Amino acid sequence: MWFSRVQDCLALERGQRQPTFVLVANKMDLQYQTTLERQTVEKFSQRNGLPTHFVSAKTGEGVQRCFLGIACAVLGVHVRVRDHERTQPVLQASLVTNQFTIRASKPRDNKQNVPCEHTGSVCQLL
CATH class of the missing domain: 3.40.50.300 (P-loop containing nucleotide triphosphate hydrolases)
Structure with a gap:
């Protein structure tokens, strides 16, 4: 050898x-x-x-x-x-879902905020 x-x-x-x-x-x-x-x-x-x-x-x-x-x-x-x-390692990822509230304003003459909910997802690599 x-x-x-x-x-x-x-x-x-x-x-x-x-x-x-x-x-x-x-x-x-x-x-x-x-x-x-x-x-x-x-x-x-x-x-x-x-x-x-x-x-x-x-x-x-x-x-x-x-x-x-x-x-x-x-x-x-x-x-x-x-x-x-x-031969490449497999990347593990978790999906994180967050609840948050966005406050949107109506036109200036009506100063009330209108709440709306939006769900977002983020992929995190471990």
Whole structure:
């Protein structure tokens, strides 16, 4: 087993095998603050033939998929998109329903407030 790894390293050293390059874009949890647009990164990687992964080390988003993609690229294995998607954790969300009252004013000559009730829903990711 270790023997084949050494042979692979020697093949790289001798130029018989090309190293695998992958572009990993980190800080996706801060993408709203970045000056570099996702499309720019994707165009760059397409022009240079690089597999690209967008990840957030802070939240862990995309990290497992990135490592799986790198392993597949190194081994020359093609993995279907749906198989990649199975590796992603399922986000759990709860639906919170709040009751609140909105006071709407009638025209200025009639200064009564008209109560009306509105129910709102908010989705919270856990």
